[in-house]
Amino acid sequence: MREPQTLLEPLELDALYVTRPENVRYLSGFPHPEDAQVLVTGEGAFLLTDPRYPEAERESRIPARILRREEREAFLRELRGRVGFEAEHLPYAALERLRELAPAEWVPTKGVVERLRLRKTPEEVERIRKAQALAEEALRHVLPLLKPGVEEREIALELEFFLKRQGAEGVAFPPIVASGERGALPHARASEKRLKEGELVTLDLGARVEGYHSDMTRTLALGMVEGELRRAFQAVEEALEAALSAL
Numbered sequence: 001m002r003e004p005q006t007l008l009e010p011l012e013l014d015a016l017y018v019t020r021p022e023n024v025r026y027l028s029g030f031p032h033p034e035d036a037q038v039l040v041t042g043e044g045a046f047l048l049t050d051p052r053y054p055e056a057e058r059e060s061r062i063p064a065r066i067l068r069r070e071e072r073e074a075f076l077r078e079l080r081g082r083v084g085f086e087a088e089h090l091p092y093a094a095l096e097r098l099r100e101l102a103p104a105e106w107v108p109t110k111g112v113v114e115r116l117r118l119r120k121t122p123e124e125v126e127r128i129r130k131a132q133a134l135a136e137e138a139l140r141h142v143l144p145l146l147k148p149g150v151e152e153r154e155i156a157l158e159l160e161f162f163l164k165r166q167g168a169e170g171v172a173f174p175p176i177v178a179s180g181e182r183g184a185l186p187h188a189r190a191s192e193k194r195l196k197e198g199e200l201v202t203l204d205l206g207a208r209v210e211g212y213h214s215d216m217t218r219t220l221a222l223g224m225v226e227g228e229l230r231r232a233f234q235a236v237e238e239a240l241e242a243a244l245s246a247l
Helices: 021-028 069-077 092-101 112-117 122-145 152-165 180-184 227-246
Strands: 015-018 037-041 044-049 064-066 082-086 105-109 176-179 200-205 207-209 216-221
Touching (some): 122 152, 122 200, 122 207, 216 227
Parallel strands (some): 044 064
C-alpha cells in the first residue's frame, strides 16, 4: 500500500480526515473502525479513537491516539490549512462541529481512499480467497440441514455460527435464506417460514476475514422441482454459462 500522505498532494490538501469505516480499517488495520477515524497529514497517518479501546496502539498498524472527548476536540483545534473530509460519509452536523472546532478550510472529497483500495496487494487477495473458502465450507456444512420443516432462520443462524467457529470475524452481511415464493425477494431476511418439498431455496452468504468480505449466492432444489420452476432454473443456468463463456 502506498504511504497515506501521498493522497494529499494531488488534491493540494494539508490533511485528510477519514471517517468511512471501510477506509479507516484499510488505512489502519484497526478492527473497530466504526468507532475511529484516521487523520492523514504530511507527516503520516494517525488513528483516532476513544478510551473504550485501550488495545488500539497494538491493533493499529499506524500510530494510534486514544483520546477522551475533550482531548480529541483539542487535538482537532490544531488543524490548519486545507483539510479534506469524506463528503459522502461525514454527516452534516458532524461537519458543522468540525468547522466550529478547527479554523481550517474543510474541503469535500469523494473516492480518495477508495481509489487506493482498487488495486489489491497479494496479501489482500489472500484474505479474500480465505473469506470465500470459508463461505463455501459453510454452504457445504448446511446442505444436510435443508429438509422440509426446517425454518429459514435456523439455516441462517447455523451459517453464522459455523463461520465464526471456523475463524471468520463474522458474516459479511446477514445471510439470506429464502424459500419458495420468497426466493423472488432480492434481499429477503431469513424468516420463520419452514422449507417445503419441491421448493427452490436461495442462499446468499459471505464471510469476513480481517476486514475483507466474500459474497456468494446459490439456488438449490429441495427434492424434485417440476414445471415452471424447473424451466426457470434451467434458463438461468444457461444464461450463466453463456455469460461465463463470453468472458
